[in-house]
Amino acid sequence: MSRQDLALANRILANEGVVDAFGHVSLRHPDRPGHFLLSRSVSPELVTPDDIMVFGPDGQAADGDTRAPYLERFIHAAIYEQRPDVVAVVHSHAHDLIPFGVTGTEVRPLIHVAGPLGTVPVWDIADRFGETSLLVTNIEQGRDLAARLGSGRAVLMRGHGGVVVGDSLRAAVIMAVYLQVNAGLDLKARQLGPVRYLSDGEVELSFDAILAEVPARRAWDYFKRRVDTHA
Amino acid sequence: MSRQDLALANRILANEGVVDAFGHVSLRHPDRPGHFLLSRSVSPELVTPDDIMVFGPDGQAADGDTRAPYLERFIHAAIYEQRPDVVAVVHSHAHDLIPFGVTGTEVRPLIHVAGPLGTVPVWDIADRFGETSLLVTNIEQGRDLAARLGSGRAVLMRGHGGVVVGDSLRAAVIMAVYLQVNAGLDLKARQLGPVRYLSDGEVELSFDAILAEVPARRAWDYFKRRVDTHA
Amino acid sequence: MSRQDLALANRILANEGVVDAFGHVSLRHPDRPGHFLLSRSVSPELVTPDDIMVFGPDGQAADGDTRAPYLERFIHAAIYEQRPDVVAVVHSHAHDLIPFGVTGTEVRPLIHVAGPLGTVPVWDIADRFGETSLLVTNIEQGRDLAARLGSGRAVLMRGHGGVVVGDSLRAAVIMAVYLQVNAGLDLKARQLGPVRYLSDGEVELSFDAILAEVPARRAWDYFKRRVDTHA
Amino acid sequence: MSRQDLALANRILANEGVVDAFGHVSLRHPDRPGHFLLSRSVSPELVTPDDIMVFGPDGQAADGDTRAPYLERFIHAAIYEQRPDVVAVVHSHAHDLIPFGVTGTEVRPLIHVAGPLGTVPVWDIADRFGETSLLVTNIEQGRDLAARLGSGRAVLMRGHGGVVVGDSLRAAVIMAVYLQVNAGLDLKARQLGPVRYLSDGEVELSFDAILAEVPARRAWDYFKRRVDTHA
Numbered sequence: 001m002s003r004q005d006l007a008l009a010n011r012i013l014a015n016e017g018v019v020d021a022f023g024h025v026s027l028r029h030p031d032r033p034g035h036f037l038l039s040r041s042v043s044p045e046l047v048t049p050d051d052i053m054v055f056g057p058d059g060q061a062a063d064g065d066t067r068a069p070y071l072e073r074f075i076h077a078a079i080y081e082q083r084p085d086v087v088a089v090v091h092s093h094a095h096d097l098i099p100f101g102v103t104g105t106e107v108r109p110l111i112h113v114a115g116p117l118g119t120v121p122v123w124d125i126a127d128r129f130g131e132t133s134l135l136v137t138n139i140e141q142g143r144d145l146a147a148r149l150g151s152g153r154a155v156l157m158r159g160h161g162g163v164v165v166g167d168s169l170r171a172a173v174i175m176a177v178y179l180q181v182n183a184g185l186d187l188k189a190r191q192l193g194p195v196r197y198l199s200d201g202e203v204e205l206s207f208d209a210i211l212a213e214v215p216a217r218r219a220w221d222y223f224k225r226r227v228d229t230h231a
Numbered sequence: 232m233s234r235q236d237l238a239l240a241n242r243i244l245a246n247e248g249v250v251d252a253f254g255h256v257s258l259r260h261p262d263r264p265g266h267f268l269l270s271r272s273v274s275p276e277l278v279t280p281d282d283i284m285v286f287g288p289d290g291q292a293a294d295g296d297t298r299a300p301y302l303e304r305f306i307h308a309a310i311y312e313q314r315p316d317v318v319a320v321v322h323s324h325a326h327d328l329i330p331f332g333v334t335g336t337e338v339r340p341l342i343h344v345a346g347p348l349g350t351v352p353v354w355d356i357a358d359r360f361g362e363t364s365l366l367v368t369n370i371e372q373g374r375d376l377a378a379r380l381g382s383g384r385a386v387l388m389r390g391h392g393g394v395v396v397g398d399s400l401r402a403a404v405i406m407a408v409y410l411q412v413n414a415g416l417d418l419k420a421r422q423l424g425p426v427r428y429l430s431d432g433e434v435e436l437s438f439d440a441i442l443a444e445v446p447a448r449r450a451w452d453y454f455k456r457r458v459d460t461h462a
Numbered sequence: 463m464s465r466q467d468l469a470l471a472n473r474i475l476a477n478e479g480v481v482d483a484f485g486h487v488s489l490r491h492p493d494r495p496g497h498f499l500l501s502r503s504v505s506p507e508l509v510t511p512d513d514i515m516v517f518g519p520d521g522q523a524a525d526g527d528t529r530a531p532y533l534e535r536f537i538h539a540a541i542y543e544q545r546p547d548v549v550a551v552v553h554s555h556a557h558d559l560i561p562f563g564v565t566g567t568e569v570r571p572l573i574h575v576a577g578p579l580g581t582v583p584v585w586d587i588a589d590r591f592g593e594t595s596l597l598v599t600n601i602e603q604g605r606d607l608a609a610r611l612g613s614g615r616a617v618l619m620r621g622h623g624g625v626v627v628g629d630s631l632r633a634a635v636i637m638a639v640y641l642q643v644n645a646g647l648d649l650k651a652r653q654l655g656p657v658r659y660l661s662d663g664e665v666e667l668s669f670d671a672i673l674a675e676v677p678a679r680r681a682w683d684y685f686k687r688r689v690d691t692h693a
Numbered sequence: 694m695s696r697q698d699l700a701l702a703n704r705i706l707a708n709e710g711v712v713d714a715f716g717h718v719s720l721r722h723p724d725r726p727g728h729f730l731l732s733r734s735v736s737p738e739l740v741t742p743d744d745i746m747v748f749g750p751d752g753q754a755a756d757g758d759t760r761a762p763y764l765e766r767f768i769h770a771a772i773y774e775q776r777p778d779v780v781a782v783v784h785s786h787a788h789d790l791i792p793f794g795v796t797g798t799e800v801r802p803l804i805h806v807a808g809p810l811g812t813v814p815v816w817d818i819a820d821r822f823g824e825t826s827l828l829v830t831n832i833e834q835g836r837d838l839a840a841r842l843g844s845g846r847a848v849l850m851r852g853h854g855g856v857v858v859g860d861s862l863r864a865a866v867i868m869a870v871y872l873q874v875n876a877g878l879d880l881k882a883r884q885l886g887p888v889r890y891l892s893d894g895e896v897e898l899s900f901d902a903i904l905a906e907v908p909a910r911r912a913w914d915y916f917k918r919r920v921d922t923h924a
Contacts, residue, residue, distance in 0.1 A: 021915035022806070022908075041907060043915035068907065095874065099882035102803045102889050110333045112365035112391050113253065124889075131894030133902035134805035159891060160805050181326065187881055188418055189330035196333050196355075198390060201362030209364035214272060214299065215253075222252035222274035229461070230922070341564045343596035343622050344484070412557065419649055420561035427564050427586075429621060432593030440595035445503060445530065446484075453483035453505035460692070572795045574827035574853050575715065643788065650880055651792035658795050658817075660852060663824030671826035676734060676761065677715075684714035684736035691923070 003049040006037055009173050012223040013090065014045035015230055018176045023093035023161060025176075026076040027169055028086065029054060032062075036080050036089075040067040057081055059139055071137055078142030079149065079165060086165045088172035093161040094180035099187060101158040107183050108197040114182035115198050115206025116153060117164075117175055123148040124158040134160045154179055170216045177223070178210075234280040237268055240404050243454040244321065245276035246461055249407045254324035254392060256407075257307040258400055259317065260285060263293075267311050267320075271298040288312055290370055302368055306394060309373030310380065317396045319403035324392040325411035330418060332389040338414050339428040345413035346429050346437025347384060348395075348406055354379035355389040365391045385410055401447045408454070409441075465511040468499055471635050474685040475552060476507035477692055480638045485555035485623060487638075488538040489631055490548065491516060494524075498542050498551075502529040519543055521601055533599055537625060540604030541611065548627045550634035555623040556642035561649060563620040569645050570659040576644035577660050577668025578615060579626075579637055585610035586620040596622045616641055632678045639685070640672075696742040699730055702866050705916040706783065707738035708923055711869045716786035716854060718869075719769040720862055721779065722747060725755075729773050729782075733760040750774060752832055764830055771835030772842065772858060779858045781865035786854040787873035792880060794849040800876050801890040807875035808891050808899025809846060810857075810868055816841040817851040827853045847872055863909045870916070871903075 006027050013019045021043050029035035034057035039047045053069060054062040059077035061069055076089045100107050100122065107120040123145050125132055134157070136142050149155040149163060153175060156162040164179055166172030189195045198206065209215065237258050244250045252274050260266035265288035270278045284300060285293040290308035292300055307320045331338050331353065338351040354376050356363055365388070367373050380386040380394060384406060387393040395410055397403030420426045429437065440446065468489050475481045483505045491497035496519035501509045515531060516524040521539035523531055538551045562569050562584065569582040585607050587594055596619070598604050611617040611625060615637060618624040626641055628634030651657045660668065671677065699720050706712045714736050722728035727750035732740045746762060747755040752770035754762055769782045793800050793815065800813040816838050818825055827850070829835050842848040842856060846868060849855040857872055859865030882888045891899065902908065 021912040041911065043911055043918070045915055045918055095878060096881075098804050098878045099885050102882050103885040103887065104889070105885045110390055111329050115364075126892075126895075131892055131898060133808075133898040134891075134895060135902050158889065159803055159895075185326060185329045187884060188327075189333050190884065191418060191421065192330050192334040192336045194334065196335070196389065198365075199357075199362055202357075202365060202390075205362060205364040209366050218272060218274055219252035222276055225274070225276055341621055342560050346595075416557060416560045419558075420564050422649060422652065423561050423565040423567045425565065427566070427620065429596075430588075430593055433588075433596060433621075436593060436595040440533075440597050449503065449505055450483040453507055456505070456507055572852055573791050577826075647788060647791045650789075651795050653880060653883065654792055654796040654798045656796065658797070658851065660827075661819075661824055664819075664827060664852075667824060667826040671764075671828050680734060680736055681714040684738055687736070687738055 003037065003052045005169055006052055007047050007049045008224065008227070009169055010039060010044035010047035011227045012173055013176060014043070015227045016177050016223065018090065018092050018094045018180060019044045020093050023091050024070055024072070025088065025090045025173070027088050028080055034080065035062060036076055038070065038073055038076055041070050059142070072135055074139045074142035075136050075145060075163060078139055078146040079163070082143065082146040083165065085167055088166045088169040090164045090172050090176040091161065092164055092176050092179065094176070094183070096180045096184040096187070097156055097162045098159070100183055101156040101160070101162070107156065107179065107186065109182055109203060110186055110189060110195055110197050111178070111182055112198070112206055113210050114178040115203050116211055117179055117182070118152060118203050120152070120154040120156055120162070120179065121148055122156045122158055170220045171211050173223070174210070174216060174219045234268065234283045236400055237283055238278050238280045239455065239458070240400055241270060241275035241278035242458045243404055244407060245274070246458045247408050247454065249321065249323050249325045249411060250275045251324050254322050255301055256319065256321045256404070258319050259311055265311065266293060267307055269301065269304055269307055272301050290373070303366055305370045305373035306367045306376060309370055309377040310394070310396060313374065313377045314396065316398055319397050319400040321395045321403050321407040322392065323395055323407050323410065325407070325414070327411045327415040327418070328387055328393045329390070331414055332387040332391070332393070338387065338410065338417065340413055340434060341417055341420060341426055341428050342409070342413055343429070343437055344441050345409040346434050347442055348410055348413070349383060349434050351383070351385045351387055351393070351410065352379055353387045353389055401451045402442050404454070405441070405447060405450045465499065465514045467631055468514055469509050469511045470686065470689070471631055472501060472506035472509035473689045474635055475638060476505070477689045478639050478685060480552065480554050480556045480642060481506045482555050485553050486532055487550065487552045487635070489550050490542055496542065497524060498538055500532065500535055500538055503532050521604070534597055536601045536604035537598045537607060540601055540608040541625070541627060544605070544608040545627065547629055550628050550631040552626045552634050552638040553623065554626055554638050554641065556638070556645070558642045558646040558649070559618055559624045560621070562645055563618040563622070563624070569618065569641065569648065571644055571665060572648055572651060572657055572659050573640070573644055574660070574668055575672050576640040577665050578673055579641055579644070580614060580665050582614070582616045582618055582624070582641065583610055584618045584620055632682045633673050635685070636672070636678060636681045696730065696745045698862055699745055700740050700742045701917065701920070702862055703732060703737035703740035704920045705866055706869060707736070708920045709870050709916065711783065711785050711787045711873060712737045713786050716784050717763055717765070718781065718783045718865070720781050721773055727773065728755060729769055731763065731766055731769055734763050752835070765828055767832045767835035768829045768838060768856060771832055771839040772856070775836070775839040776858065778860055781859045781862040783857045783865050783869040784854065785857055785869050785872065787869070787876070789873045789877040789880070790849055790855045791852070793876055794851040794853070794855070800849065800872065800879065802875055802896060803879055803882060803888055803890050804871070804875055805891070805899055806903050807871040808896050809904055810872055810875070811845060811896050813845070813847045813849060813855070813872065814841055815849045815851055863913045864904050866916070867903070867909060867912045
């Protein structure tokens with residue numbers, strides 16, 4: 001995965017509505033331990049490979065790069081620190097996550113393509129940090145968020161959005177898309193009656209079905225095509 | 232109906248949101264008994280005539296074609312086996328079907344263009360096969376799904392999507408589009424009060440009104456135009 | 463208003479989702495009493511000026527035109543017959559009308575731009591004609607629908623769509639667009655509590671505000687622009 | 694900020710669905726006290742720099758400009774009169790505001806990007822002016838609306854839309870977009886249970902987070918890109 005792929009991931013997420021003016025996606029640096037790749041401060045829709053910067057474990061720009069970074073880069077720094085298995089992190093601004101976060105409602109998978117997410121908890125920055133702008137602006141806040149994520153694949157942020165992680169860039173992007181799809185459908189399903197969510201065993205078995213090489217590439221190619229035909 | 236038509240059906244279904252990265256559509260082979268045409272493993276949005284493969288009654292690729300097939304081709308194999316009247320099969324991933332499947336709610340036609348679907352039952356793979364990835368990955372699962380379809384035109388798959396069949400490619404595609412429209416509208420109508428669905432007699436009379444040569448061609452030309460102007 | 467305008471009206475209505483593969487719009491013939499202009503049987507999205515035919519008061523094609531007409535042209539014939547003030551008729555297939563029709567719920571204006579519609583009643587073809595395909599296929603059915611419309615501007619058709627009339631082509635098109643907008647918003651508003659609809663006096667005063675020359679032209683130009691930039 | 698920026702603001706608001714055929718956006722004149730810039734009567738989607746007119750404190754066109762103005766220019770005149778801190782005014786026709794206005798429901802921020810709006814009250818023109826077309830057509834009505842706005846950032850207009858103000862053109866546009874986003878999400882969130890809205894302290898802290906130079910420019914560039922790629 002290259003800077004080209006990360007730039008494409010930005011545009012895919014914008015095109016699918018996972019991010020809007022805000023939100024971002026990062027990639028663990030393939031060679032430099034504890035470092036990660038993340039765009040400078042610009043909307044994901046506009047990110048090009050040249051916008052990608054390198055950040056260190058403390059969330060500070062590496063190599064003397066003085067371009068303006070995202071204020072919330074600490075989300076990424078803290079998760080790469082606590083989760084060695086994570087290769088990519090999406091900070092989602094998907095609108096359909098908001099109703100769940102602000103009502104303290106976990107998102108649970110009801111559609112097989114969202115199965116790998118398992119149960120997605122809600123993190124409220126106010127629980128530990130009181131009144132803030134709701135933004136994650138330092139490493140302590142990032143670590144608190146990462147702790148709520150735990151060993152999971154996603155976590156909601158109350159009144160803000162959420163985070164989705166993956167062991168590959170594709171996995172993180174695909175799961176970020178289907179988290180919002182699943183949330184939107186759960187709202188509708190509840191209108192009809194009690195919902196049967198995926199069982200633990202079904203969640204377990206869904207990993208390969210959606211995130212193995214073949215289906216993940218198929219989904220990625222599909223999202224890429226949509227970027228190409230929209231633009 | 233040719234491979235060109237089948238490729239176009241793929242693009243129509245993608246453009247109307249019936250399929251996304253996943254889902255597919257097949258056509259009974261016009262000349263080889265028990266065989267059917269289906270794309271290799273690629274998202275419907277990207278299917279071209281050259282992607283179409285031939286499969287035998289057992290769901291295995293014919294003519295030594297070694298390209299990667301869809302894992303779920305057994306949906307098609309089992310239905311062509313049990314339903315000699317069926318000429319085309321759509322495996323729908325339409326989002327609006329999900330709320331009904333996960334709550335065990337049948338879809339019933341409330342709009343005349345969805346009349347030919349009649350009452351659409353829900354199939355839950357877990358009833359007979361326990362915990363799975365929710366994918367139909369062998370002929371036994373396909374046959375169980377086909378049994379639930381029975382002599383009907385459509386069946387929902389819990390947490391996954393659904394299947395729509397037709398005695399022509401156009402009929403299957405048009406009904407797959409209107410199944411999702413009808414499902415979405417039923418969710419809204421229930422908010423207003425008890426819904427008057429089409430009566431059995433109205434369902435019967437709706438067949439010609441929507442699936443006769445003239446209206447079916449009109450709908451097909453319309454969906455085709457939308458593909459052309461979107462791309 | 464010319465055939466060019468009527469063709470444009472077709473494309474506007476398709477672009478705004480008032481019609482899909484089905485539905486149509488007609489114009490009273492400016493010179494021939496009791497006659498009206500309506501496209502041959504083709505989806506509104508595809509209508510060009512050359513597709514426009516002339517029909518007589520009985521709903522039959524005039525001038526020996528043998529092209530296939532819409533089955534439901536009797537909707538238009540009956541309304542022009544009973545309503546001398548009506549200059550244009552839209553047969554709407556707007557999806558958001560369906561929940562109201564199938565629950566027997568009148569649409570009442572809650573947004574000022576829909577004010578001129580007043581209260582929109584529901585017509586159920588089954589009340590007088592029993593089980594049908596829900597299509598209006600003869601002049602008796604058309605007259606029954608026109609009677610339900612009465613002196614109003616719109617009427618819903620259960621499980622099918624609706625009709626919107628106007629004293630100009632622009633008025634009918636604009637009101638058809640805002641009928642669907644109003645219906646969709648009413649569904650949402652009811653979730654929040656009792657709705658304050660426009661009073662009778664507000665309805666009366668809304669006519670000039672939205673349908674006078676200046677605002678009607680502004681709306682028409684806007685819808686035309688959307689057709690131009692979408693195509 | 695120039696006429697070019699104001700024309701772009703018009704197109705951004707149209708593209709994001711904040712305005713449709715109707716609605717408008719104005720800018721306080723940078724040099725002439727009490728005057729403001731506002732397009733002639735044309736839909737925002739079509740506004741070009743040449744359409745911008747200058748209006749005086751009484752809402753009358755300045756400099757002998759005889760082009761047809763918006764009927765509702767008094768909204769702007771009254772607000773600039775009462776609020777010296779306001780630099781730009783958006784008259785929103787965002788559909789998602791309607792359900793709140795017609796049920797007398799305040800909009801409260803639940804997503805951080807809408808935080809600066811604070812609590813948005815409802816103004817009903819009928820309270821003081823009785824039955825009208827719901828349009829603001831004179832300076833008295835404008836002043837009554839401005840009084841309801843008070844020192845706030847936004848106010849809903851029952852059955853019509855709303856107004857959003859800002860201390861810059863960007864701020865007004867961004868807040869107008871997020872007001873509709875927030876309203877739409879509140880409708881959904883209420884389905885899940887009691888909603889936790891932003892606290893007063895969180896509202897206070899959200900100003901810089903979303904409206905400071907860096908985030909405001911990022912949002913503006915994003916909305917501009919969407920206009921460019923859509924057109």
